[in-house]
Amino acid sequence: MVTYTDEIRKTAKKLLEDKTVDVFIGYKKGTVPMMNEPVLVSDADKADTLYWDSFCGLNLCNYLTKRTDRIGILATGCNSRNIVTHIIENQIKRDQLYIVGIPCTGMIDHRAVLRAVKEREILEVTENGDSFTVKGNDFNETFDKKEYLQANCKTCTHRNPVEYDEVIGTPFEEQEVSEAYRDVEKIKGMASDKKWDFFTQMISNCIRCYACRNACPLCYCPTCFVDESGPQWVGKSIDPTDTMTFHILRAYHCAGRCTDCGACERACPVGIPVRQFTRKLNKDVFDLFKWEAGLSLDERPPLDVYRPDDYNDFIR
Amino acid sequence: MTDWEPKITTFLCNWCSYGAADLAGVSRLQYPPDFRVIRVPCSGRVSPKFILAAFRHGSDGVWVSG
Amino acid sequence: MDKCIACGLCAEKCPKKVDDLYNENLIKRKAAYVEYAQAVPLKYAIDKDNCIYFKKGKCRACEKFCPTDAINLEEKEEELSIHAGAIILAPGFTAFDPSEYLTYKYAKHPNVVTSFEFERILSATGPFQGHLVRPSDHKEPKKIAWLQCIGSRDINQCDTGYCSSVCCMYAIKEAVVAKEHAGSDLDCAIFFMDMRTHGKDFDRYYDDAKEKNGVRFIRSRVPTIESVEGSDELIIPYVNENGDISEESFDMVVLSVGLKTSPELIALAEKLGIDLTEGKLCQTASFHPVSTSKEGIYVCGAFAGPKDIPQSVIEASSAAAKAGACLSVSRNTMTREKKVPEEKNVTGDRPRIGVFVCQCGINIGGVVDVPGVRDYAESLPFVEYVTDNLFSCSTDTQDIMAQVIKENNLNRIVVAACTPKTHEPLFQETLISVGLNKYLFEMTNIRNQDSWVHKDEPDMATQKAKDLVRMAVAKVALVEPLVEPELDVDERALVIGGGISGMASAKSLSDQGYNVDIVERSAQLGGMALNLFRTWKGEDIQKNLSELIESIETDSNIKIHLDTELSSVEGFVGNFKTTLNSNGKQEVVEHGIAVIATGANESRPDEYLYGEDSRVVTHLELDQMFMNNDPSLKDIKTAVFIQCVGSREPDRPYCSKVCCTHSIESALYLKELNPNMNIYVLYRDIRTYGEREYIYRKARLAGIMFIRFSVDEKPKVSKDNDVLKIELWDPILEETVVIKADLLALASAIVSYKDEKLAQFFKVPLNEDGFFVEKHAKLGPSEFATDGVFLCGMAHYPKPIDESIAQALAASSRAVTLLAKKTIHVGGTVAEVNPLFCSSCGVCVSICPYSAPSFIEEGPFTGRAEVNPVLCKGCGLCVASCRSGALNLKGFGEGQLMAMINQI
Known part of the structure; x- marks a missing residue:
């Protein structure tokens, strides 16, 4: 190399x-x-x-x-x-x-x-x-x-x-x-309280430095939602609820776009495996839409478009 | 636990589910009073931010219907 | 009727129970009733034929209990005369009553139901709240059978020779929905003769029902249903495809009953002097599909032949177009202008909120502590005035409300009452009347979604009402006045496509008083119809076509552009600017609307020796031979037709709709030329829907042989010493038959042009088969989701001439609803971009179904998004999708909704 x-x-x-x-x-x-x-x-x-x-x-x-x-x-x-x-x-x-x-x-x-x-x-x-x-x-x-x-x-x-x-x-x-997604499957298999504990524990060291966001090429908005004040989507503190909100929303913003390049995780100064959030969505997007980001110049990510045959089993 | 009532934030599409909730009223179908309805022009209006905000403000469940 | 608040007390107190006709008499309702819960307007009525007062002269309970004095038992029937320039008949149909079929035991056995009854059983507002149970014991059925063609395609028992067109599809839908309701273990079997799923995307639904949902399809005409002594079960004996007799038991049997014209309607037709067909349906001609035999009287829907919702909606618009043409001179002669006071500017003012809590008689006040809610509201920020009303919607309360707003200088209003879906406009009128912008209003629902549904929990219902009022107050404090700008509409129309559909649409637009540019890519008008011989009704297509072409050519409102294609389209509804290119010559046309009528084409088969043997021809080639009076036709000894050539195949899983009828019509014509000719039609399902069924029958009587094949075992065509041989398995004879033919006509598929360029120009979608996708499959078949662009003919889906013309008229009718307005009112609830926050990612542009967002093309914000408020429908998809927070939806703003969430 x-x-x-x-x-x-x-x-x-x-x-x-x-x-x-x-x-x-x-x-x-x-x-x-x-x-x-x-x-x-x-x-x-x-x-x-x-x-x-x-x-x-x-x-x-x-x-x-x-x-x-x-x-x-x-x-x-x-x-x-x-x-x-x-x-x-x-x-x-x-x-x-x-x-x-x-x-x-x-x-x-x-x-x-x-x-x-x-x-x-x-x-x-x-x-x-x-x-x-x-x-x-x-x-x-x-x-x-x-x-x-x-x-x-x-x-x-x-x-x-x-x-x-x-x-x-x-x-x-x-x-x-x-079994590329063995880790995701493992978390999925947990009971909800265990899941909650897992993620709470995982992000407990987060200092909200936003290095993960800054290292990510997908994050290019002029103003990030974490910095908006009217309305304020996320509190500025390191309150666990705010921190969780930040991580979940950041992951959602990457859904269908993330290439799992690992830059976020590498950039984290406290070693939080933040890819656990994005990978779950990568897996879902692949399972539901057979989509992996960035493979074609002609097609927008599945969450940007509506197709009549889109997955809709969640509608009950 | 028996006295505990969940708080459920509900986003209802004006054109279908909100109308359906009205219809449930016309039909006098009784259900637990734990829902607080926010009328939206389309369920597509509901962004993940709202759902997380609802949880942050103490909702025990969020229901998006449309 | 104005006084009725739909509280339902009259129905609750009414002592008289009667059969609920809406629910197919499966349950009871009261004599004071609302016909169905979704009725608009939602007003109760007294059923005079059953009411005790009207029968016996006393009771009047409803009158006594009505809280608003809305009941007037003295009201008399009135006779009105209306002067009309045109009449539209839309009387619908009557379902066939299967009681007369004794063998099906409909009248005797509760578990034999009609498809209409089954619809109600499946419905959430039906007799069992959508819980699928059988009528005899209210147990969940495990096995259900559908019997097709009950009262259709039957001259033996019920004298209805035609096909009712809709039953195959509705039976499949009922089976799929039944499985959705009851779970996939439910066994659904449909007994049918020919599966007629010829509508757009219907064959896909049929395939899915079979393969994904596991609905069983059994090709057999069932003669009888047998009941089992001492059990609620039913036995169906039938002859299966191998000719063996078998039987199967079911918990429930649904009779797929046909569509008929009622005797009353036949009498009405006689009174009006309009002609009916053999099947007692309204007579129309292929080139005039909604015109009755009497001028000025138009028809639409099932009275003009059994049909499904999309086609009924199309015809409804067509009939309106025809009536509109009659009446175009008097358009806008009876309109009056409404005066409104000038709007007060409240921008920047501190919110002064008024909260009005409604008792709705005892409807809310009987459960919710209304004074408590009122007093609570007073404690909320920015609230300056609170009151409660017995009936907020009554005229006198509205007057008081207007007064209060003025006196207290209120600039935001909250009404806590019934539902905004019915009453928001009323309260907004009151705001407008005192010069307040109507968007400075928020209504919260403490009746339909509170007091009515939590009757036994008054404390919690009161708490809920307080919460809802708090949320509404939080939101209303942040709302701003919104404007609804007006936009002029260019009254010119552009029709793309000079075939039958395009011409019919252009003609209709011209007849309604508008100027039209019609664009045709080839050198002459006429399109595909130039290749067609005659309709199934026997009408000469070329004669009718040349009349239509002449009417276009001599119409001074219509400008024809031959050899012309579009090279660019700019603008949007009301203000399009299209550049036409005719052999390099450019011309710009400004128009308010566009109709896409670009048609479809016949596919070139790549099987059955087509192109290799001159005796193998397509439909259009055979029609050409007919029109040329080809002398060789008379010498043909044996002719064979093969159906579904390239249709209903894995690569093209749709039905081309016209071929069965076309083949049979051609076969009959060959018989006319030479009655001794042997003719075979090799088919998968014969789809001669509606009265087309007659020619199928006629063909069989004329000795034309029909042999069915399956897609897995298609006929084999070969050439042996110049003898054209067709070989196939005959399921009835149970052996392979060989036919030596002098002519082999292939029912080749109709394929789309897949016009991606045009789709791009007008920002309208194509489906996977390359046909354009309409706004709504059922309710918006002749228009696009993109405003100002309309659709007709085979560009939408393969269809015969009558349906193409009907859709062409419908497209022009829908277009005129826009053109006649002269201006477009833009809604206030639209999305808006803050370009400073925009990251140019384009999600909004991609996700909007209405093409409202686009990229700014010049200036400091080049490349960022903007939303055209004219096209925006205010759904908020773009807002929710915007990661950058650049988009906001006026009236349902991020801050406003967050304020509500904060107050949960």
Whole structure:
């Protein structure tokens, strides 16, 4: 996966030099290990700052919203699906974009790695094919990448970009995932009071920093409902009811649009598995409408349209 | 528990369910007085925000009908 | 009648019980009654034929108990004479009475019911509140059978030779609904001869009933129903498809009774001097489907032939169009203008709320503590005035209310009374009369939804009333005056399509006094009808068609655009601007409404050797041979017709509706040419609905052979040494038969043009078969949900000439309701965008069924959404879908509804 870096730099340089794009959006190596940062490169000479490994977890689509210039952008499977959603939702035009697709083998869950080294400070990470090595002051450990993938990457069935102008590397066969929604099924099986306890417990650490919202490319409204005051939909406090309202409404706003890119969960500073909310809706939308977000430029998400054969069994 | 009465917020579509609730009245069908009706122009008017707001304000159930 | 508040006390106190005719006499009602709970206006009446006072001269209980003195037992029948320029007959039908069929035991056995009785049994307002039970013991049935064609397609017992058209479909619906009510374990079996589900989307419903709902369909004419001694069960003996005799027991049997003209109606027809058909139905002609034999008298609905709701609604509009044409010179000559006082500007004023709590006699006051509610209301914020009234709706109370509003300078009003659905307009009138905007009003329902339904819990009902008043006060404090702007309507019409439907619609619009542009893509008017020979009634289509074309060509109101297509459409109802393109020449037409009449086409079959053997032809090709007097026709020894070629197949699961009749008509014509010709019609179900059934009978009498096949075992056509061979399994002979034919006519499907461009232009939907989707399948068949755009002919669904013309007239009739107004009144309750909050995501544009939202095309807010209030119906779908909070619905605003929720 690391080998992509050179090709990305080459491609970006070429696109910037021949003025195909005004800016190229990719990642650069983070100042902290396992935290690559998004970067916008507009000078061909600075294309070498671009970098790629299995810690590119932030969703680059975030940086496209309402831009008016011509943009080159890196896109993994999920990122490309968000780009498609962005195009459908008029946040960017397809002809402004030069999409450089990247078949993705999944991103590494930095928290899982930290846990694996017993939360000791990691100073350096090097990736080598299917494994990676972390170094600290008094340790040096190698792990199998597959074991440390982000949860969303483990169940990902769209690793190849769905919309692109060129691809770096060769697309590979998508993985077969059985019981992709085992976690959702488990919660569904709980009694309602257990469910309530589960979710109350889950969000109890939430500090309402809105990092999950900010990391999400779907959240681009000029004014978020949490900031509206007339009427006020959600209290500003960290009262559990308000916090729950925030999480549920945020998830509803993502229904039928979420690509399960995992950016929200990765961004959460207190480690709340916020995808539990969105995944339930992803599953429902798939079960009811056979829909996965961002696979087609021609079709709006199912909740945006009315079809006579829409699911209506809930009407009694 | 026996004295406990739930509070149920009800969003009724003006054109069908609200009319049906009226009809239940004309027919004198008796039902528990736990519902508080909010008339809406269409059940499509009801956004998740209303449902959550109703719960936040102490509703034990929310019924959308249309 | 004005005084009646529909409290129902008269019915409660009336001592006389009589059979409830509305519920098919399955239960009783009182002699003081309301015919059915949804009656409009909701007013009680006295049944003079049964009332004790009218029979014996005393009682008057209703009069004594009526709280509003609404009962006038002295009222006499009045005779009125009306001067009319046109008469429309819409007298409906009478259901066939199966008592005379002794073998079906309808009169003797309670569990043999008619389909009409079964409708009531299924209804929530019916005798058992929609709980499905059988009449004999009120037990839930486990097995129900439907017998079709009771009093239809039967000249043996009841002298009704025609098909009643609607029974197949209603029986399927009843079976599906019965299973919905009773659960899927209920066994439903329908015994039928031919399944006639020829309407739009009906075949899909039939397929679903079979496959998804598990309704059983048994092709058999049942001769008798047998009762079982000592049991409520019924036995149905029948001959199954293999010719074996079997029997099955059922808990209940529904007789699907046919539609008939009543003797009274026959007498009326005689009095009016209009001609009836053989089946005692009103006589009409295919090209004049709603005109009776007497000028100025029009007909619609089942009297002009049995038909379902959509077709009845279509004909109703058509008859109105014909009457409208007669009367167009006198349009708007009797209108009067209403004077209203100038509206007071209350914007920015502190709310001063008046709360009026109604006792409604004892209707509310008998349960709810009205003075308590009134006093409670006084404690609520911004409330300046409270009172309670005995009857808030009475004229004197309205006068007092107006006075109070003025004296107390109130600017928001809450009425806690009955239902806003009936009384909101009345109170709003009072507001208007004192110069208050009518939207500064909120009504809350403490009668229908409180006192009437919580009779035994006065305390809780009172608490509920207080809560409801509190919610209403919270909302009304936030409501604002809303305007209802007016918009001029361009009185020109655009008709797209120059076939029979388009021309009939254009002609009707012109007859009603409007200018029309008619656009035809080909070089001549006439459309598909140019290829048709004659109707099933024997009318010469070309002769009638050329008369219609001539009437269009010589009409000075109509401008014809041949070789023309649309290249763009701008605007909306009342103000369309369409660019026409005729071989590169552009012309802009401004019009107020548009009628889409683009028709449909005959499919080219890809089976049965079509295109490979010249003896294999389609219907239209055969009609062409008829019109050319093709000499080879006389030499044909054997002709074969194959039905459902490309229709009712998995890829095209709809019925093309016209083919059965067309094939039989063509077969009969071949018999006319050569009575010795052998003719076979290979079919799946013969769908000669209505009086078309006569020609089916005639064909059988003429010796035309009908052989049924199933979709799994279609006929095989082959060529053997230049002999055209058709092979198929005959289910009656139980063997494979081989027919050597000189002519094979294929009833090829009617297919849509799937005109996506046009759909896009007018923002109207297409269904999966490519036909346009009307506003409402039953009640809005000739118009679109998008205002100002109308629909007729085969662009809607395959249909014969008479139905196309009827729908064309209906489309123009619906259009005239708009054109005649000259201005459109825009509602106040419409959605509105705050562009600052809009994120341009387009959910509103996508989700609106009426195409009201669109993207702003220029200015600082380019790309953000705006709502055209003219098209907006105020449903609020866009508002609920808007994640950004940019949309709001006036009158049901986010803040207003939240205020109510906050007060729950």
